[in-house]
């Protein structure tokens with residue numbers, strides 16, 4: 001489905017004319033998505049401004065992450081962490097530059113701020129002092145990321161308040177920069193989890209997070225054995241992934257991205273979609289598995305298929321889903337049953353079976369929820385109940401499988417351009433697209449990029465959470 005305003009906005013004359021006439025028409029920014037495969041240095045050549053308050057407990061890991069990923073980092077002359085950044089810049093032969101806090105300096109690809117030590121109301125002023133002069137220097141499709149301390153029961157109330165304040169700050173920044181296609185997000189890091197910050201920081205600064213905006217990511221120290229090293233350019237090498245609902249939309253895009261990250265993908269969809277499914281499986285070098293996930297035999301059939309073709313499974317993406325919309329008074333019982341069973345019941349049954357010996361240690365389970373599961377939606381009691389159920393399911397299952405190093409997370413897409421949203425009446429569809437920080441719908445691959453990130457070893461510290469891929473949708477925010 002094409003987005004008329006997005007296409008119009010790419011025409012410079014039309015854009016200038018609408019701006020010149022002062023017409024109140026939103027002109028969304030074409031988002032800069034990654035055009036290359038997975039690479040070790042996704043931030044090559046990026047100009048990144050780094051700052052912090054009085055202290056920066058995370059500066060070592062931030063400096064190393066940015067230098068390894070290829071970024072050129074600028075810090076102010078009297079920054080106490082300057083030496084740490086210089087050492088990393090030299091080690092990776094990245095030119096270091098001096099950041100000046102004025103609005104007229106060189107343009108910036110990203111702004112990163114370590115706010116994890118802010119602990120008083122007064123210390124929040126550090127945010128204003130650092131960001132105020134830099135906001136106009138952020139390029140189109142730029143990135144803002146704040147690092148914070150995850151809440152814990154032992155923190156003083158004032159520290160809790162200060163760290164909580166960061167979320168309101170970043171969500172507002174996300175709204176301010178969204179019209180230029182830029183995003184702003186926050187990573188909350190648990191006290192002993194800084195070693196697991198690298199993956200989420202790389203992801204949020206990269207062009208694979210274009211539709212993640214105004215969101216918190218919580219990083220915890222995982223239980224279980226340490227992971228072996230991995231190659232950033234083939235992060236899923238040797239892994240086997242199952243994607244349900246792979247024949248089209250988000251499932252097809254996810255299958256392709258998992259394959260390009262090195263995984264062998266088992267592409268599952270309904271037998272009625274066999275032709276389309278085989279085509280997707282062929283294109284990604286994977287295997288088609290025509291199965292209706294709601295049948296009683298489905299969990300065993302999947303386990304048998306994996307056993308027949310591979311030693312085990314590393315990644316499960318529960319993507320298959322349906323809407324059966326009607327207001328509750330008009331809803332037929334079979335519509336209720338179908339939506340709840342496909343979106344939630346089958347997820348639980350298949351996961352239980354695959355945990356019996358098919359999913360390997362350090363496995364990944366990613367379930368598709370929806371912003372409708374967070375906010376509710378008119379005419380979607382069945383769909384929203386099933387998608388809220390997914391949020392509870394990942395929270396409940398994560399601690400149960402943590403000892404095996406398995407992570408379980410949900411992705412909540414907002415408005416994504418697929419046949420699911422093409423079926424929405426035009427006025428509601430247009431509102432769904434525009435009511436977000438980025439003012440446009442996302443592409444299936446934007447969700448696929450987030451799923452792929454959560455599938456990688458780099459997301460080892462993220463479990464039991466829900467990541468919204470919604471462009472900063474105002475609904476349920």
Ligand code: NAD
Nearest residue numbers: 245249250269270292293319320321368370413416418420
């Ligand atoms: P889609 O309709 O394009 O694709 C869904 C796929 O699931 C289809 O190929 C379908 O055949 C398959 N499927 C349905 N029932 C099945 C069954 N019983 N057995 C096997 N396969 C089955 O949808 P999409 O937009 O790509 O959505 C994918 C997921 O993302 C869904 O879970 C959906 O609820 C969720 N989601 C989508 C959006 C959006 O804006 N598109 C927003 C929020 C959440």
